[in-house]
Amino acid sequence: MANHTGILIGSFILLALAPGCSNENIAAMYQEVVRVDDQVLTLAEFNEFFELVRMNYTEGQTGKSRAIHEARLRFLLQLIEEMIILRRAEELHLSISDEELQRAIRSIQKGYSEESFHAMLIRQAVSFETWKTRLERQLLAKKVIRKELLGKISVTPEEIKDYYEKHHNELGQGKQIHIRQILLRSEKTANEVLERIKKGERFAALARLYSIGPESERGGDMGYLDPGQLPKSLEKAISKLKPGTLSPVVKTPYGFHIFEVIERKEPTGPVIDDWVEKIRERIRKDKLEAAYGPWLAGLRARYNIKVNRELI
Structure with a gap:
């Protein structure tokens, strides 16, 4: 994973320069919101990540409104789940290479000039490094899911045929x-x-x-x-x-x-050869959804998880 030092130092400087910001407030920003074994998410990191999604949760809400507080709690649950999966990535010795990260960044930035993309980050009050770190975490979580779940899901010709016969009239x-x-x-x-x-x-x-x-x-x-x-x-x-x-x-x-x-x-009649891949993906998706909950619950039981919701 990318080093967070630059992000944390930048945040510390901004906090130190903020009007009325006491040493106690600065210290509070680096309290642990979540710990999963040796992985830690500080309040400062949580706040930075939340700014990336804030606009998708509430409109016209500021300060410590109830709507924003509830949105922060929902986002916290997502990050806890993500951290559990990232802990599993450590066990599996999985990581995101620079090439993988840059490829994902280029894919997202398609259609943007560098100036317009960074202007978007400025509107959200986050740095490019914060956005990149969040993207890297999400990519790694998906890699774990592919290895642990999707990579173990198989769909047999018999399952495809059975699905086709049961859903023939819908296809x-x-x-x-x-x-x-x-x-x-x-x-x-x-x-x-x-x-x-x-x-x-x-x-x-x-x-x-x-x-x-x-x-x-x-x-x-x-x-x-x-x-x-x-x-x-x-x-x-x-x-x-x-x-x-x-x-x-x-x-x-x-x-x-x-x-x-x-x-x-326009309407077409169902031909099984035309539907094989679509049916395969539907079955894979159903199997993934069925396997994900128990798999995540098993990881939760294995790791030492501490959450300080009072900070949110």
């Missing part, structure tokens, strides 16, 4: 639509992101940076969807959109959505 029926999505918690942020897309920034790049949807790493690509897969309010919002066009911001209980229609397909 290939009706029209299909290929879409991308950006999902945000803040309406204000959603409108700002929509305007940036309209001005020429890449939808996929912004999805990777801001979306809280599960497909964010794929640039918001949700793949081909059949009728009925989306809630009616979302289907209505994209029903008349042509390929290459954007939806307005759509509000749902999940947050605020922006859609881009990539392609529309």
